[in-house]
Amino acid sequence: MVVAGLSSPVLLASLLALVGVCSARSDAPRGVAVGFVFDPKAKCEPPCEHGGVCIRNNTCFCSRGYEGETCQYANCYPKCKNGGACLRPGKCRCRPGYGGRYCHKVTCDGGCWNGGDCIAVNGVAKCICPSSWTGSKCQEAICPQGCRNGGICMAPGICSCPEGWLGGACHTAVCSKPCLNGGKCISPDKCRCRPPFSGPQCEERKKSH
Numbered sequence: 442m443v444v445a446g447l448s449s450p451v452l453l454a455s456l457l458a459l460v461g462v463c464s465a466r467s468d469a470p471r472g473v474a475v476g477f478v479f480d481p482k483a484k485c486e487p488p489c490e491h492g493g494v495c496i497r498n499n500t501c502f503c504s505r506g507y508e509g510e511t512c513q514y515a516n517c518y519p520k521c522k523n524g525g526a527c528l529r530p531g532k533c534r535c536r537p538g539y540g541g542r543y544c545h546k547v548t549c550d551g552g553c554w555n556g557g558d559c560i561a562v563n564g565v566a567k568c569i570c571p572s573s574w575t576g577s578k579c580q581e582a583i584c585p586q587g588c589r590n591g592g593i594c595m596a597p598g599i600c601s602c603p604e605g606w607l608g609g610a611c612h613t614a615v616c617s618k619p620c621l622n623g624g625k626c627i628s629p630d631k632c633r634c635r636p637p638f639s640g641p642q643c644e645e646r647k648k649s650h
Contacts (some may be wrong), residue, residue, distance in 0.1 A: 487511055506530025519543055523561075538566030555579045573597030586610045605629025618642050 480497045489501035493512030496502045503512035507530070514527070521533035525544030528534045535544035538561065549559035553568035557579030560569055570579035574597070581594070588600035592611030595601040602611035606629065620632035624643030627633045634643035 485511070491515075517543065523547075538564075549578070551578055553579050584610070616642075622646075 479502075483495045483497045483500070485495035485499050485501055488511065489495050489503070490512045491507045492504040493501040493507065499510075501510065501512050503509070506516050508514050508516045515529045515532075517527035517531055517533055520543070521527050521535070522543055522545045523536060523539045525533040525535045525539065531542070533542065533544045535541070537550075538548060540546045540548035547559050547561045547566050549566045549568050553559050553570070555571065555574045557568040557570045557574065559566055561567070568577060568579050570576070573583050575581045575583055582596050582599070584594035584598055584600055586598070586600075586609055588594050588602075588611050590606045590611045591603045592600040592606065598609070600609065600611050602608070605615050607613045607615055614626045614628045614631070616626035616630050616632060618630070618641070620626050620634070620643050622638040622643045623635040624632040624638065630641075632641065632643050634640070637647040639645050639647060
């Protein structure tokens with residue numbers, strides 16, 4: 442049996458197998474329903490797409506993975522989630538913030554750093570950060586004590602201090618030469634002296650008149 446107009450060997454084999462259900466000799470009851478009546482002279486306008494076969498006028502038999510009147514729609518199973526669109530069988534095009542074969546995974550652009558979790562918040566992918574990190578990717582450490590005098594928070598609770606400052610919050614000034622006579626280092630290489638002393642290191646005693 443030759444069927445005109447078939448472009449797909451797989452579909453041809455499927456159709457011949459279905460036709461064989463009715464024509465094969467068997468002890469089974471006659472007249473088993475095939476599901477469609479195939480007309481080799483049928484015409485479909487617009488034509489069937491994606492390898493679909495016109496089985497009777499304006500009726501298409503679609504290849505696996507396609508559906509619609511002219512087999513124009515790809516079919517993804519399971520369905521694309523989170524607003525994704527089925528591009529071809531088993532392939533979804535995902536909205537920003539979603540990934541995975543069926544758009545079932547929430548994805549944050551660039552990922553979430555330092556133990557952050559990517560979740561959907563009101564339909565938008567967002568990094569939820571541990572308590573010691575912040576920023577769009579959890580890339581910024583939090584120093585609860587603050588970093589003073591130009592210090593930068595490099596890791597949770599740890600400040601990187603500019604030259605001349607020390608301490609957890611960069612709050613302790615460093616004087617390369619010690620302050621004498623009870624003086625206190627108040628900024629890099631600057632002493633605050635107790636009376637009656639003065640001078641760069643509080644080494645001079647004021648003379649009383």
